[in-house]
Amino acid sequence: MAQPVRWSFLCGVVALACLADAARAGDWPQWLGPQRDGHASPGSPAVQKLAPELKVLWRKHIGGGFSSPVVAGGKLVVFDEDGGEEVTHMLDARTGTQIWSAPIGDVFRDEWGAGPRSTPIIDGDRVFVQSCKGEFQCLDLATGAKIWGVSFEKDFGVKFLGSKANEGTAARRGNNGSAVVDGNAVIVNVGSVNGATLVCFDKHNGKILWKAGDDEAAYSSPVVATLAGVKQVVSFTADALMGVERDHGSVLWRVPFRTESKRHAATPVIFGDTVIVNSHTIGLVATKIVREGGALRAVPQWVNKALKINLSTPVRVGDYLYDQGPGQTYICADARTGETKWETPGFGSRGTENSSTISIGKNLLVLTDAGELVLAAARSDSYTELARVQACGKNWNFPAFSDGRLYVRDARELICFELAP
Numbered sequence: 172m173a174q175p176v177r178w179s180f181l182c183g184v185v186a187l188a189c190l191a192d193a194a195r196a197g198d199w200p201q202w203l204g205p206q207r208d209g210h211a212s213p214g215s216p217a218v219q220k221l222a223p224e225l226k227v228l229w230r231k232h233i234g235g236g237f238s239s240p241v242v243a244g245g246k247l248v249v250f251d252e253d254g255g256e257e258v259t260h261m262l263d264a265r266t267g268t269q270i271w272s273a274p275i276g277d278v279f280r281d282e283w284g285a286g287p288r289s290t291p292i293i294d295g296d297r298v299f300v301q302s303c304k305g306e307f308q309c310l311d312l313a314t315g316a317k318i319w320g321v322s323f324e325k326d327f328g329v330k331f332l333g334s335k336a337n338e339g340t341a342a343r344r345g346n347n348g349s350a351v352v353d354g355n356a357v358i359v360n361v362g363s364v365n366g367a368t369l370v371c372f373d374k375h376n377g378k379i380l381w382k383a384g385d386d387e388a389a390y391s392s393p394v395v396a397t398l399a400g401v402k403q404v405v406s407f408t409a410d411a412l413m414g415v416e417r418d419h420g421s422v423l424w425r426v427p428f429r430t431e432s433k434r435h436a437a438t439p440v441i442f443g444d445t446v447i448v449n450s451h452t453i454g455l456v457a458t459k460i461v462r463e464g465g466a467l468r469a470v471p472q473w474v475n476k477a478l479k480i481n482l483s484t485p486v487r488v489g490d491y492l493y494d495q496g497p498g499q500t501y502i503c504a505d506a507r508t509g510e511t512k513w514e515t516p517g518f519g520s521r522g523t524e525n526s527s528t529i530s531i532g533k534n535l536l537v538l539t540d541a542g543e544l545v546l547a548a549a550r551s552d553s554y555t556e557l558a559r560v561q562a563c564g565k566n567w568n569f570p571a572f573s574d575g576r577l578y579v580r581d582a583r584e585l586i587c588f589e590l591a592p
Contacts, residue, residue: 236286
């Protein structure tokens with residue numbers, strides 16, 4: 172009789188472990204999702220349709236900001252402002268009930284709105300947050316208590332100027348880019364022109380592991396990738412696209428991109444050994460990283476100057492890129508050649524065009540800055556819209572998709588929709 176009991180217990184442990192893995196697989200813990208590429212976790216429930224009236228599980232009033240919600244292990248972190256400070260909140264993702272809140276720094280506001288613009292990261296039992304004015308902090312996920320933190324101005328000499336700045340770098344419009352966690356490290360866009368464009372910290376205690384670069388920070392977020400056989404941090408700064416060796420911080424390659432207002436907002440997209448970036452000035456541009464002897468070299472691949480994509484980051488599905496296009500359009504481009512495959516109107520608000528794209532299975536879920544949620548097929552031959560519904564108010568906020576639920580925020584509310592039971 173003892174053997175079946177032991178076997179039953181073992182099966183229960185395995186089942187619980189599988190459930191835990193499944194829960195982790197459904198997380199959306201950072202900017203652009205689990206792999207930082209706009210894709211939902213493999214195995215996420217498919218979204219095949221949108222009801223004319225989306226099912227709301229809960230909604231909660233929040234303050235302003237363009238920071239996106241993140242979700243992990245049933246916990247949701249959102250970053251907003253209360254009129255005087257930028258504040259991090261941790262909620263129960265199932266109910267919207269607040270568990271704690273923690274002020275991070277003085278609020279920043281300009282003509283586009285008030286509040287933080289950088290997306291937090293949930294990493295294990297910690298949360299990393301960054302205010303517009305350059306306060307970067309590591310918090311305890313359970314309590315919100317500060318574990319360590321740095322000030323870009325006090326610790327690295329990066330002065331936040333706001334409207335007094337002449338160009339549109341992070342010193343003017345806020346530190347919008349989101350840090351990236353890799354192993355024991357967190358890599359942050361500090362933006363010092365004195366050798367600290369990127370700073371790599373030990374994520375446990377804040378110790379500086381390395382510093383690299385002499386560029387100002389723009390609004391883009393770095394990614395970690397292996398290009399030409401070398402693991403590196405790829406960063407779109409205010410002045411250039413560059414690759415920095417991950418472990419020691421040596422600059423491996425750098426391509427200058429001097430553009431209007433230094434307004435680099437999109438996150439680099441990785442396609443094999445190729446890096447694709449975009450801005451309103453340069454259009455959509457691909458650069459291939461190749462090995463020559465013991466060094467790496469950046470080689471121009473293609474340019475599509477017509478695709479003047481300002482803020483949005485393309486999502487790559489196979490060989491194709493999907494994104495907000497110029498004006499109020501949505502586009503598909505060939506990632507191998509840059510060729511525009513199709514372009515369709517009807518996306519976004521005039522003058523502030525932006526949208527956020529999530530790849531879920533064979534479909535794309537697109538939230539426009541006008542608050543419309545669009546379901547479209549990820550097809551390169553033609554635009555195929557499956558559904559469209561009003562989900563929220565005007566926004567520049569990327570939603571989070573976790574275990575069939577979509578968490579959307581605008582300037583007033585955070586809303587949890589059930590899209591795939």
